Amino acid sequence: MPRESMVEGMTRPRHTPETTRLALALLAVAAVLALACTARARGLLLNSVELAAGAAAIALPAGIVWGLALGKAVFPGRRLLAAVTVAALFVPLQVYAAAWQTLLGFDGWTTGGGPGDPWLDGLAGAIWVHGWAAAPWVAVLITWSLEAVERRLEEESLLDATAARVLVRVSLRRAAGGVLAAAVTVFALCAAEIGVTDLFRVRTFAEEVYTQAALGSLSGGAMPADDAAALREARDLTAGTLAHWLLGGAVLLLAAPLVPRPAEADSEAGWRLTPRSSPKLNAALAAAAALLTAVAVVAPALGLAWKAGLSTARTAQGATAAWSLAKCLRMTGRAPLEHGRELLWSLGVAALAAAAVMIVSVVVASWGRRSRGARLTAGAVAAAALAVPGPLVGVGVILLLAHGVDSPWHWLTPMYDRTVAAPALVQAIRALPLAGLVVWTQLASVPQGLLDAAASEGAGPWSRWVRIALPLRAPGLAAACAVALVLAVGEVSATLLVYPPGVTPLSVRISQLLHYGVDDRVAALSLALLLGTVALGTAASFALAIWQDRRLKKNHDRHADRAPLG
Structure with missing residues (x-):
């Protein structure tokens, strides 16, 4: 079956006038607050x-x-x-x-x-x-x-x-x-x-x-x-x-x-x-x-x-610059290895953040199917995480975890300066809105009748979600996890304030190096990240599209088999 649409096989989204008016009202109140x-x-x-x-x-x-x-x-x-x-x-x-x-x-x-x-x-x-x-x-x-x-x-x-x-x-x-x-x-x-x-x-x-x-x-x-x-x-x-x-x-x-x-x-x-x-x-x-x-x-x-491939040489006529493809390839291929420590720390912290995002998102999405209050609370938290300045998120985590010896909360301080809990937490907060939105839309589309049928067969709430809902939306949830991981790796606005000694994420290292100019090493590292992100993202998009095509074909064949003859 040819796939003519980026979202073919998905329900059509709709805006309502009430939603638009409410959004404009929020923007108006934001403008009033700024003027105050x-x-x-x-x-x-x-x-x-x-x-x-x-x-x-x-x-x-x-x-x-x-x-x-x-x-x-x-x-x-x-x-x-x-x-x-x-x-x-x-x-x-x-x-x-x-x-x-x-x-x-x-x-x-x-x-x-x-x-x-x-x-x-x-x-x-x-x-x-x-x-x-x-x-x-x-x-x-x-x-x-x-x-x-x-x-x-x-x-x-x-x-x-x-x-x-x-x-x-x-x-x-x-x-x-x-x-x-x-x-x-x-x-x-x-x-x-x-x-x-x-x-x-x-x-x-x-x-x-x-x-x-x-x-x-x-x-x-x-x-x-x-x-x-x-x-x-x-x-x-x-x-x-x-x-x-x-x-x-x-x-x-x-x-x-x-x-x-x-x-x-x-x-x-x-x-x-x-x-x-x-x-x-x-x-x-x-x-x-x-x-x-x-x-x-x-x-x-x-x-x-x-x-990355630019070389400068001094001659009798002065400095001359020449570009070399071999140097560009060598520098770009070597960059991830030269910054392997930062890359591993980034992936490790981002993996913790992505895991936290997925757990919170799945729990909130399942809760939100039954409670309007849960949906409103989740929306308010996601709005704050999306648009509140990143440094303010970092300051909030510092206030949460860093305490003096006289504070009753002093036992939290080692989590701030001796573990990666602080950067993982800020990255999870910053990645939560977009990744959580993907999880929400995936799980909200699970047919309630399917879950009710499982309940009538004796399946409990845990079994209904673990054995039915989550496997049914596994590719979409995998995409949400990838979104959370990539967003966490690239987060810098809040991470700059909270990373502990001895742990320098790659995003922070690039941000620090940029203040000294973009030399061939910074360019090679940035190029490796750009090509890697685009290549992995493109491959993931095609994989998701292929899975969607197969699911559509399977559904189409099933409906065709059920159609009356004649």
Whole structure:
């Protein structure tokens, strides 16, 4: 059976007007909270908004066209581009930062490999990196939204309008919820991270929390000298944190309905352009998808490869630079071995975090099927973990685990400075929203009738979940575990504050090295991570698609066998 849809065989997501209005209300309250802060905190939050708005100005147009191509065009290699796009979601942000520095930075390709005026610097540099890192997120959300548009409506519109007009006036209009979800997601991704803003010296709310974490102050200096100043600091921190939390809630409200859920029967494939019916438009979208993939994924990889293979030699005429493929391959292949200790620590800590995420997500998902209160609580916690600045998560874990000898909780302190509990905990918190959302959508789609039938046969709650629900959704749960693992490996905003002595995760090491410039060693390590993440993500996407195709074919054959003859 040909697979014409990225989510064929999955139930169609739906936005409701009530959900959209609630999300907009949360955003309005977040804006009011930001305005209630002092001038300094407002300035920091305004910098965050300016960064996110600039990134959205890049990511939204690129992602919408990208999503249109993947969701509505038919061309050779579309499934490969779709898999690469999904894999690009999980490339660590600091790897993108290193890649664009090799192309447009201080000693990048535009300056000939030597010091010069960089094209990327300050706020503009942070916007550029965040924008292209967020473009794949927008593309995936738009694709999912387009898959939800009713095929009948699009085909009826084709009777009176051209395919291009149907795409703009019907498909995109019906997918407006996905566009809004993508915009809010870009804001949340930019607001919670410091990996890029720290490198480009941009003062955002999250960056200020990280900078002042050791002092416990947002004032930019020492601790407040009087109670009034301390009260203002606490009010600003509370208001800013709540604003980020509400932003995360809006993201979940808008994005959660777009995540496809497995269906037991094949669903109707959505309408698509074809090379025969709309050759020019189909070809234009195919070219746009290839170009955007090249800019967002291939160009960073080429920049890192160029830097990793660059050699400088001194001659009588001065220093000369030459590129060597052999050196690039040698440096890239050797990089994981040279940083093997950091890589092993990263994988070990991330594995603990992923295990914690899966246990919590499965328990909450099973509980949430029976309790509305559980669903609301889970949503509130996930919203906080998604959009609250990463450094604030790190500060919270420090307050939880680090105690003086006089504290009744002093027995927790060894967990902070002598184990990897602290980095594993912050990585689990940061990975929980996205991985948990995948788990939730997988387990929420398990037919209740199937569980009731098992209960009638004497199966208890544990048996129903362990023997029926979890095996039924095993591939989706495996994908969620992989998502949690990859997100945990790349987490740096909170991990920077809590990793113990002698344990340096790879994400932290790259972040530290980037402050000294992107030399050939950093470029080779970043290239190895980029290629590894994209390759593994693409392979996982194809494996999941193959499993989905087989399941659809099996369901189709079963329904065909049950159909009456004649």
